[in-house]
Amino acid sequence: MIKRWLITGCSNGLGRALAERLAAEGDQVLATARRPETLDDLAARFPGSLRTAELDVRDPDQCRSAVDRALAAFGGIDILVNNAAYGQFGALEEVSDAQLAAQFDTNVFGSWRLTRAILPSWRTQGGGHAIFVSSVAGLVAFPGLAAYNASKFALEGAAETLAVEAAHLGVKVTILQPGGFATGYSAALSAPSERIDAYAPIMDGAFEAMSNMNSNPAINSPELFAEVVWRVSRMPSPPLRLPIGLDAEAMLKSAYADRLDEFDKVIAARQHTDG
Template identity: 70%
Template sequence: MTKRWLITGCSSGLGLALAARLAAEGEQVVATARRSETLDGLVARHPGNVVAAALDVRDPEQCTAAVERAVDAFGGVDVLVNNAAYGQFGTFEEVSDAELAAQFDTNVFGPWRLTRAVLPVWRAQQRGHAVFVSSVAGMVPFPGLAAYTASKFAVEGAAESLAAEAGHLGVKVTILQPGGFATGYSANLVMPEHRIADYVPVNDGMLGALRGMNTKAEINSPELFADVVWRLGQMDAPPLRLPIGPDSEAFLESAYDARRSEYDQVIKAGHHTVS
């Protein structure tokens, strides 16, 4: 059965690879980007299957318009993929209020407002699938990425809440947790305006690792992401969480083990009780 997809952040990277894969499979796709002209080639290659829409997820009116575009073009939305995001670099002390607010406006408030805009369509359809592109950073903290990590933790909490609230309406929710992908992520990192020399040992190591992602032969390709999400869309009972990439699985397994061990130690020591 052909499905109708609305995808954010399709100008490059994971979003572009996913939109192209879905169109090649005969799916109906509303591909969005802040500058819709960047999608002209994708639309030209897949006439009839892909329509483009300008969407900055920070803009509530554009979020509403993107959903209306999907309804007008294809009659509704079956799967929403909240993919648009960016990384704010910097340690906790270095990131300003304005930089933190901007990070959350795109990475957290954007998916929230777009999903809120599509929920009336899903209530009317009595079905829908909200896909939130998180990260291993949604469960594993990385030094030098405090704001980005916090935003992904927040996305996962919001997505889990949506699953609890809207499941009875036929709404499914999946949190994607990709590892490192060759997407140009590091090139789009926003650096903090004010740097603090004491954090150089943390920042330099993390920044070097991020900038090296696109040059490593073993890094995950956007096509892997597209293949996994395409198959996810065909599932009758999709999982709530889905790691993507062997590096993601390794990071998350270690995180789960560490949290379980810490929890067990706290409970055994009785620190959770008041004596």
């Protein structure tokens, strides 16, 4: 069955790989990017299934226009993929208010705006599927990514709440938690507004690790991401959360175990104190 998609952040990386895979499968795709000319080659290769639109998710008018374009072109939207995001580097003290606001405006508020714009059509048609591209950083804290971590934690909270609020409307929600992928993420990290020497022993190592991420021979490929999302889109009951990549599975499993262990210790200590 052909699905109708609206995908954000398609100029490169995960969004581009997904748009290409879906168009090749014959689905109808509105691939969006801040610079839509980066998608001209895909539009030329898949003239019958892929269309493009300019979309900066920080712009409410462009969010509404993208939804309207997809509805007019396809007669409806079955799946929204909130993928547009970037990483702000820096320790918590090094990141300015403006940088923090910009990080949330793209990674959280953009997804919120677009989902809110699409929900009226889903209420009318009796459902839809909202896919939020989070990260292992939506659960695991990484030094140097305080703002990014905070945005992904917030994104997952909003998405999980939507799943509870809109299930009776036929709306499905999936939170994707990718591990390390061969994309331009690390190269596009924004530098903090200031460098504080006291954090250098941690920040320098963290930045080097992220900068060298793509050289890891075991890093996940964007094609794996596209394959997983395509399969999820065909599930009658897709999962709420889904790790993507063996590294993601290992990191998340360890994080859950650590949190449960800490929880058990706190409860045991409280019971001992109460007793």
